[in-house]
Amino acid sequence: MDAIIFEALEAIVGSEFIIVDKETLHPYECDGLSVYCSLPTCVVLPASTKEVMAIMALCHQHKVTVVARGAGTGLSAGALPIEGGIVLSLARLNRILEINSESGLAQVQPGVRNLAISESASRYGFYYAPDPSSQIACSIGGNVAENAGGVHCLKYGLTVHNIVSLVFITAQGERIDVGGKSPDIAGFDFLALMTGSEGMLGIVTEITVRLLPIPELARVILAGFDKVENAANAVNALISNGIIPAGLEMMDRYAIQAAEDFAHAGYPKDAEALLLCELDGTADDVNHQLQLAQALLEAAGASSLRISDSEEERALMWKGRKSAFPAVGRLSPDYYCMDGTIPRRQLASVLAEIHRLSQHYGLRVANVFHAGDGNLHPLILFDANVPGELEQTEAFGADILRICVEAGGCITGEHGVGLEKIEQMHHQFNDAELAQFLRVKAAFDPDNLLNPGKGIPTPKHCQEHTVMKQPLSQRGSPNG
Amino acid sequence: MDAIIFEALEAIVGSEFIIVDKETLHPYECDGLSVYCSLPTCVVLPASTKEVMAIMALCHQHKVTVVARGAGTGLSAGALPIEGGIVLSLARLNRILEINSESGLAQVQPGVRNLAISESASRYGFYYAPDPSSQIACSIGGNVAENAGGVHCLKYGLTVHNIVSLVFITAQGERIDVGGKSPDIAGFDFLALMTGSEGMLGIVTEITVRLLPIPELARVILAGFDKVENAANAVNALISNGIIPAGLEMMDRYAIQAAEDFAHAGYPKDAEALLLCELDGTADDVNHQLQLAQALLEAAGASSLRISDSEEERALMWKGRKSAFPAVGRLSPDYYCMDGTIPRRQLASVLAEIHRLSQHYGLRVANVFHAGDGNLHPLILFDANVPGELEQTEAFGADILRICVEAGGCITGEHGVGLEKIEQMHHQFNDAELAQFLRVKAAFDPDNLLNPGKGIPTPKHCQEHTVMKQPLSQRGSPNG
Incomplete structure (x- = not known):
């Protein structure tokens, strides 16, 4: 990267907010999928939408690639640095700008942690529903980039269903406002298009999220099963009988045992499968639905059943689930x-x-x-x-x-495609569909400067970048 | 239009499904906003996705413009014919392909009437929630094109929230499948992008909609008010107290009187404003919420209150609202x-x-x-x-x-921009935003063949089509 670009970046954010020394760059060499890593050349940390606009205009002028980065908890190598480009960290855009209890909306910057929104809103009796397992650490900007889900998304939807407006900065450095406080918007639905676009279409610098009232009561049923099949069928039985749980999670043998050894949540260690079914709402409604759910779980062959009797017990039941990944580790x-x-x-x-x-x-x-x-x-x-x-x-x-x-499903639920699943995109989409994705990408980013090489593969009939076709273990890091 | 194109169209759909004589063309000269009208050159009525693909490929080859048309109930002149082009009627793609009560999904063609979906699903205990006033006549394809709403959209969302997948045909005649049965999808969110795109990005030929279980009970409260302001405040009081009505409609003086004279629904003719608040769910829940809603409406100053006691009474209360437009007429x-x-x-x-x-x-x-x-x-x-x-x-x-x-709102809720509001798009969006819309349009339709001149104006700084800037009454019909 030319000295002239460094100097211009310094003039925008100040020299203390550009990282170039190897030691300090190390945490930026990968996201949560650390099997892919590559030391960046330079990390830039702007503090405002205006600074992001200036950085993008500069990078556009000099054709420098930009990889946006939130908290780095992603699991598809979406934030993997690209040689010769910059990593644009949104970590300093970390302010909650407004929590409005009347409209039930919170206006936040992308670097705000997911859980911090609910923590701040709780004093008004509200919370933000999408709750990825990484919610203690992950940022709302990263959630938008990946259209993150979580335990509560069955009832309350994914990130895209819980945001009402965005500000994003184009590859050319222009500001675009999308969405609004009214339910529908004129023009094309860029709000949904940006959500899950993995840093390929623009840099999100402001997000307005919808808050929900904290439910009067929430209770969890733990149901153990001797057969995985029975647990799977129980899931369908619950939902086809009109129960929409706030969360409906399943774990199988190894996960149950690992989580129980780690969290001592009282999980049945002899079970082949475990369901955690949370019901929330008014007390009457929850208790009414609990009875129905219990009957359905029993009919589906549950070998054990336990219902949380207090907030402490409910938290403990979830602790096992939420720590299952490291526990299995x-x-x-x-x-x-x-x-x-x-x-x-x-x-x-x-x-x-x-x-x-x-x-x-x-x-x-x-x-x-x-x-x-x-x-x-x-x-x-x-x-x-x-x-x-x-x-x-x-x-x-x-x-x-x-x-x-x-099975009629999809190669990603909430982790995104990133670099990890770029090959699998060919299973999901045909060449016409991939070509259309690339045309939309080019409509936002004609020079392919925003997170290039991620998210969308080149259609097979015109594939040049054969490096993408090699299995992970044979690939060199992009920096050599 | 060249004879060679007519012949090729005939070869695709059969001569009986091309309309060219003036008499038969008349119903196609406008949509529901009849103040704009223009006799089309030719209306083509394909019967399948394959025929649509062939028509689009042909039109692409010969650079013929295509205006898609559903039931023609639109209210923004979105389906107004364009001189020299074809009107592509989806009326013959009118089959319900599958209703699956297990998955709660219905797969339908675009020409199916909105209400026909609920009618067919009712035998399984399901219905399709978005219910525009025109639901007896309007087609689901038109609903997708406009992202239609309706009385029940407050609780159950707009069209975009109630569809899970689409098939659309590009301007080049290629088939693209978007969305799926799993909650998230890889790639950009074309499902939301297509929804509300007013025929400018592709021709939708198949739609999978989400069905909802018919609620156990629904009841309506009619609340009259002496002041419009009190009714408006009551709306906010209901929602900020955690009540999400299935429908929450308001009418003012002229509308109340006209609707009552027409439908004899028992509306209070001396009221300045009327709220219709429908609550649905389990019987317990509805009756519990009714009490709360009644108290809030009284506290907000309601001068009269009536609650439906039977399905007949509920239907009558809605009849007034649903016939309000013609009644006011x-x-x-x-x-x-x-x-x-x-x-x-x-x-x-x-x-x-x-x-x-x-x-x-x-x-x-x-x-x-x-x-x-x-x-x-x-x-x-x-x-x-x-x-x-x-x-x-x-x-x-x-x-x-x-x-x-x-006020922080938007120039359209559910009727779309079409030709009617193209000028108002400048109030809503700046030039950078409009230019980005046009780039996305071009990414799907580089030759501008799909419903050109609708939906998105040319940014002011490069405006050429000054005809769009004239007030409605000074515009000639596009056919002269």
């Missing part, structure tokens, strides 16, 4: 967290197929996932130090995503 | 139905301002609208035979939309 030197979605009624057959593949590859799998919305998170346990295991893990992961697509 | 030789949205808490002040403008212009206004989501439908009463009244009406309408934008 203790079972094995390495694990790889997959993310695919399927239609809910395919749960039993897809889980059986994953189990079969687990035996085929000789690799254990722990399943911990959002059962209600069919969003699977199989954790493949492996040891990167055993020659060939990483390759086997990748092949297994690719098979899982292929099964999801074949 | 009897008060005056002509009326012009506006459509703008505002943040709910601005209701009282915006209604007062509309009242002030009504006096300023000397034109009566009846307000009948979706109060809960701030979607106004002022009906301006005028007489087109009185010289100057149409111009005054247009000026008044433009003022109303300007007020909506200034």
Whole structure:
């Protein structure tokens, strides 16, 4: 990168907010999927929308690529640095600008942590519903970039359903306001288009989110099952009987055991599958639905049932689920967290197929996932130090995503495509569809400066970047 | 249009499904906003997705413009024919392909009437929630094109929130599948982008909609008020107290009187404003919320209150509201139905301002609208035979939309921009935003063949088509 660009960046943000020394750059070399990493050349930390506009205009002028970065908790290498470009950290845009209890809206900057919104809104009796497992750390800007979900998205929707407006800065450095406080908007729906666009269309610098009233009561049912199939069928039984739980999560054998050893949440360690079903609303409604849910779970063959009797007990029940990923991590030197979605009624057959593949590859799998919305998170346990295991893990992961697509589902639920799943996009979309994605990308970013090489592959018939076709383990880091 | 194109179109759909004689073309010269009209050259009625693909490929090859048309009930001249091009009627794609009670989804063709979906789903205990006033006649394809709303959209969302996948055909004749049965999708969110895109990005030929279980009970409260302001404040009181009605509609003096004279629904004819608040859900829940709602309405100063005691009474209460537009039509030789949205808490002040403008212009206004989501439908009463009244009406309408934008709202709630509001897009968006809309349009339709001249104006700094800047009454029909 030319000295002239560095100087111009310094003039915009101040020299203390440009990182160039290797030591300080290290935390920026990967996101949460650390198997991909690459030391950036330069990280720039603006403090305002105006500074972002100036940075984007400068990068556009000099054709410098820009990778936006939130809290770095992403799981698809979406924030992996690109050689010769800058990493644009939104960490300093971390203010909650307004919480309006009358309109039920909060206006925030992208660097605000997901959980901080609910913490601030709680004094008014409100919260922000989408709650990814990483909500303590992840930023709302990253949530928008990935259209993040979470435990409560079955009832309350994904990020896209919980935001009402955005400000974003184009690749050319212009400010665009999208959405608004009224329910519909004129013009094309850029609010939804930007949400989940993984830093490829613009830099989001302001977000207005919808807040929900904290429900009067929430209670959790823990239901253990001797058979995975019965738990899967119970999920469908609940929903087809009109119960929309606030959360409906499933864990299988390894996950139950690991979570219980870690969190001591009282999970049934002898069960093959566990459902956590949270009901919320008015006290009357919750207790009425609890009775119905209990009867349905019993009819579906639950081998154990427990209902939270206090907020402490409910929190403990969730603690096991929320710590399941690191807990499973203790079972094995390495694990790889997959993310695919399927239609809910395919749960039993897809889980059986994953189990079969687990035996085929000789690799254990722990399943911990959002059962209600069919969003699977199989954790493949492996040891990167055993020659060939990483390759086997990748092949297994690719098979899982292929099964999801074949079942009518999708290669990502909430982690995004990033660099990780760019190859799988060919399973999901045909060349005409991929070409249309690229045309829309070019309509925002004709010079391909925003997170290039992520999210959308080149259609097969005109594929040049064969590096993208190699399995993960054979790829060099983009910096060499 | 060249004979060679006619012959090729005939070869695709059969000669009986191309309309060229003037008599038969007449119904296609306008949509529901009949003040704009223009006789088309040719209407083509394909019967399948494949035929649509062939028509689009042909039109692309010969650079013929295409205006898609559903049931023709639109209210923004979006389906107004364009000289030299074809009108593509989706009326023959009118089959319900599948209703799946297990997944709660219905797969339909675009020409299916909105209400026909609920009628077919009712045998399984389901219905389709978005219910525009025109639901007896309007098509689901048109609903997608305009992102239609309706009485029930406050609780259940707009069209975009109630569809899960689409098939659309590009301007080049390629098929693109978007969305799916899983809650999130990889790639850019074309499902939301297509919804509300007013025929400018592609031709939708298949839609999968989400069905909802018919609620156990629904009851309506009719609340009369002596002051419009009190009714507006009551709307906010209900919602800020956690009540999300299935519908929350407001009517003012002229509308109440006209609707009551027409439907004999028992509306209080001496009231200045009337709220219809429908609550639905389980019987317990509805009756619990009714008590709370009743108390809040009384506290807000309701001068009369009535609660439906039977399905018949509930239907009658809605009959008045649903026939309000034609009923108001009897008060005056002509009326012009506006459509703008505002943040709910601005209701009282915006209604007062509309009242002030009504006096300023000397034109009566009846307000009948979706109060809960701030979607106004002022009906301006005028007489087109009185010289100057149409111009005054247009000026008044433009003022109303300007007020909506200034209040933080939007120039359209559910009727779309079409040709009608293309000038008002400049109030809503700046040149950078309009230019970005045009770039996205070009990413789908580089030759500008899909409904050109509608929806998005040329940015002011490079405006050429000055015809768009003239007031409605001075414009010639596009056919001369």
